[in-house]
Amino acid sequence: MAAADDLQFEEFGDAATSLAANPDTTTVSIEDPGETPKHQPGTPRSSGREEDDELLGNDDSDKTEVFDRIKGSLLPIPGKNFVRLYIRSNPDLYGPFWICATLVFAIAISGNLSNFLIHLGEKTYHYVPEFRKVSIAATIIYAYAWLVPLALWGFLMWRNSKVMNIVSYSFLEILCVYGYSLFIYIPTAILWIIPQKAVRWILVMIALGISGSVLAMTFWPAVREDNRRIALATIVTIVLLHMLLSVGCLAYFFDAPEMDHLQTTTATPNQTVIAAKSS
Amino acid sequence: MAEAAESPGDRETASPRPLMRDLKAVGKKFMHVLYPRKSNTLLRDWDLWGPLILCVTLALMLQRSSLDSEKDGGPQFAEVFVIVWFGAVTITLNSKLLGGNISFFQSLCVLGYCILPLTVAMVVCRLVLLAEPGPINFIVRLFVVAVMFVWSIVASTAFLADSQPPNRKALAVYPVFLFYFVISWMILTFTPQ
Numbered sequence: 398m399a400a401a402d403d404l405q406f407e408e409f410g411d412a413a414t415s416l417a418a419n420p421d422t423t424t425v426s427i428e429d430p431g432e433t434p435k436h437q438p439g440t441p442r443s444s445g446r447e448e449d450d451e452l453l454g455n456d457d458s459d460k461t462e463v464f465d466r467i468k469g470s471l472l473p474i475p476g477k478n479f480v481r482l483y484i485r486s487n488p489d490l491y492g493p494f495w496i497c498a499t500l501v502f503a504i505a506i507s508g509n510l511s512n513f514l515i516h517l518g519e520k521t522y523h524y525v526p527e528f529r530k531v532s533i534a535a536t537i538i539y540a541y542a543w544l545v546p547l548a549l550w551g552f553l554m555w556r557n558s559k560v561m562n563i564v565s566y567s568f569l570e571i572l573c574v575y576g577y578s579l580f581i582y583i584p585t586a587i588l589w590i591i592p593q594k595a596v597r598w599i600l601v602m603i604a605l606g607i608s609g610s611v612l613a614m615t616f617w618p619a620v621r622e623d624n625r626r627i628a629l630a631t632i633v634t635i636v637l638l639h640m641l642l643s644v645g646c647l648a649y650f651f652d653a654p655e656m657d658h659l660q661t662t663t664a665t666p667n668q669t670v671i672a673a674k675s676s
Numbered sequence: 677m678a679e680a681a682e683s684p685g686d687r688e689t690a691s692p693r694p695l696m697r698d699l700k701a702v703g704k705k706f707m708h709v710l711y712p713r714k715s716n717t718l719l720r721d722w723d724l725w726g727p728l729i730l731c732v733t734l735a736l737m738l739q740r741s742s743l744d745s746e747k748d749g750g751p752q753f754a755e756v757f758v759i760v761w762f763g764a765v766t767i768t769l770n771s772k773l774l775g776g777n778i779s780f781f782q783s784l785c786v787l788g789y790c791i792l793p794l795t796v797a798m799v800v801c802r803l804v805l806l807a808e809p810g811p812i813n814f815i816v817r818l819f820v821v822a823v824m825f826v827w828s829i830v831a832s833t834a835f836l837a838d839s840q841p842p843n844r845k846a847l848a849v850y851p852v853f854l855f856y857f858v859i860s861w862m863i864l865t866f867t868p869q
Contacts, residue, residue: 459843491770495851502858509865526865528751 463492470577473610479577480570480615488569493576497542500579503586504538505531508650511590515652530650541642542579546571549616549635556623564618574615578608582643589647592654601643609636702726705785709792712831719782719835727788730795731760737798738862750866759858764788767851771840774848778839787852790832794856797824798863805868817864825860829853 462483469483509527516522550568557565566574585604589597613632620628702725735756740749751759768783776783801817832852840848 460846461843463847491774491847495770495854498851499854502854502861506861524865524867526750526862526867528749528755528862532755 462487463489466492466573466577467496467580470580470611471607473607473614475610475614478615478618479574479611480566483577484570484573486570488567488573490569490572490576493542493572493579496576496580496583497538500583500586501531501535501538503583504646504650505534507586507590511592512652514590515592515654534646534650537642537646538579541638542575543572545638546575552631553619556620556627560623562619562622564621566615566619574612578611578639581608582646585643586646589651594654597647597651601640601647605636605640605643609639612636612639698723698725702729705789706792709789709831712834719778719786722779722782722785724781724785724788727764727785727791730788730791731757734760734791734795734798734859737802738866751862756862759862760788760791763855763858767855770851771836771848774844775841776836776839776848778836783836786832786835787855790828790835790856791859793824793827793831794821794859794863797821797860798866801863801866802868805866821860821864825856828856832856 466479466483469479473479505527508530512527513524546568550566550571553562553565553571556562581604585600588600591597612635616635617628617632620631623631701721701723705723705726735753738751738756739753740751764784764787767787768780771778771783772780778786797820800820804813804816804820807813829849829852833849836852837845837849
């Protein structure tokens with residue numbers, strides 16, 4: 398993109414003015430003009446990072462970069478591409494891996510807490526930690542976070558061989574986008590503890606809106622050149638799979654709050670009969 | 677493991693000497709975890725006996741009884757074991773990839789030893805659970821587990837944080853936080869039959 402090229406030259410200028418603070422950054426820019434400057438001005442890099450580049454091509458990230466990417470996944474700006482804006486040929490696996498790990502435990506723990514709170518007054522309820530759900534959650538989340546990007550990457554490669562696309566993403570970049578787009582589900586999972594159906598569904602809509610739009614805006618440029626129907630079908634599938642993940646997790650890990658109301662209406666015999674018939 | 681440097685004459689003496697030396701080394705490291713200071717003992721003479729003892733103790737106390745239903749109970753012995761060791765290895769790999777200058781086994785050693793406060797919390801929780809159940813019981817356990825959780829994190833970051841370059845300290849510390857949080861959660865939600 399022409400805008401990106403202009404930014405490269407501007408970064409060069411910034412690096413020159415901050416020469417005293419960042420000698421390493423300036424050195425790399427001067428000696429290798431052909432190399433895309435992966436560094437933001439203000440983040441000094443030591444030579445030891447070269448080994449990190451070779452190690453899975455990841456974890457080249459600083460705290461600020463990871464935080465910036467997380468913020469970018471929470472605030473999708475129309476027209477701005479997450480990959481171009483934040484990843485810039487420097488994908489990291491730290492964010493996706495630990496966001497998925499946190500999400501696994503957030504869902505399992507919140508589900509456990511929510512079930513405990515829903516069934517709190519019942520005499521027959523005995524609290525169980527439901528530890529098995531942790532491994533189920535881990536399988537679901539990690540399978541989604543790795544297999545869907547793999548399938549999408551394969552699909553995009555296949556379409557690229559048929560239609561010349563201006564924009565194409567590497568597998569690590571797709572992995573990175575998917576990982577960061579899952580971040581919004583962590584606070585959503587914690588808020589799902591609230592045992593109100595309406596609140597939960599509003600949260601699902603908000604989370605899906607945010608992370609779905611990040612994904613849609615990222616992948617639209619990659620399929621835009623293609624056949625209209627295939628492009629639309631790809632975006633719709635991406636969003637649908639995302640929705641399936643969130644609704645599935647809500648349904649499986651969090652008990653429905655109506656059961657609470659069902660129990661409290663057993664005061665009179667008539668209502669007991671009604672409750673028995675409707676269950 | 678910490679090798680006991682034996683002179684040729686020692687081979688004739690009985691094995692209790694290196695065993696006592698190892699036990700003393702383990703005990704010394706326990707003290708260093710309980711009173712975290714800037715010291716290199718945990719890193720210099722690393723060993724994995726302490727973490728093994730702690731992990732087995734914790735797993736034995738946390739495992740659900742065989743009478744529990746298979747589906748919904750607490751973790752099994754193997755599950756606790758796997759979480760502790762797999763979690764420690766993952767965190768170690770993470771800090772290596774982030775560019776830390778601490779060796780693999782040193783990091784495992786530190787993470788394992790810093791489970792000591794949480795093991796103490798488990799023992800205390802088990803004792804508290806012998807009393808009658810109720811909200812006060814829960815609040816006491818919550819307080820104990822919370823304090824020990826903070827203690828574990830403080831102890832491990834005192835040793836691990838220095839090994840990272842400054843702009844990546846937070847990235848290296850967060851997985852440690854998550855690790856001890858999960859263990860604390862398992863301890864807090866432990867319910868005997």
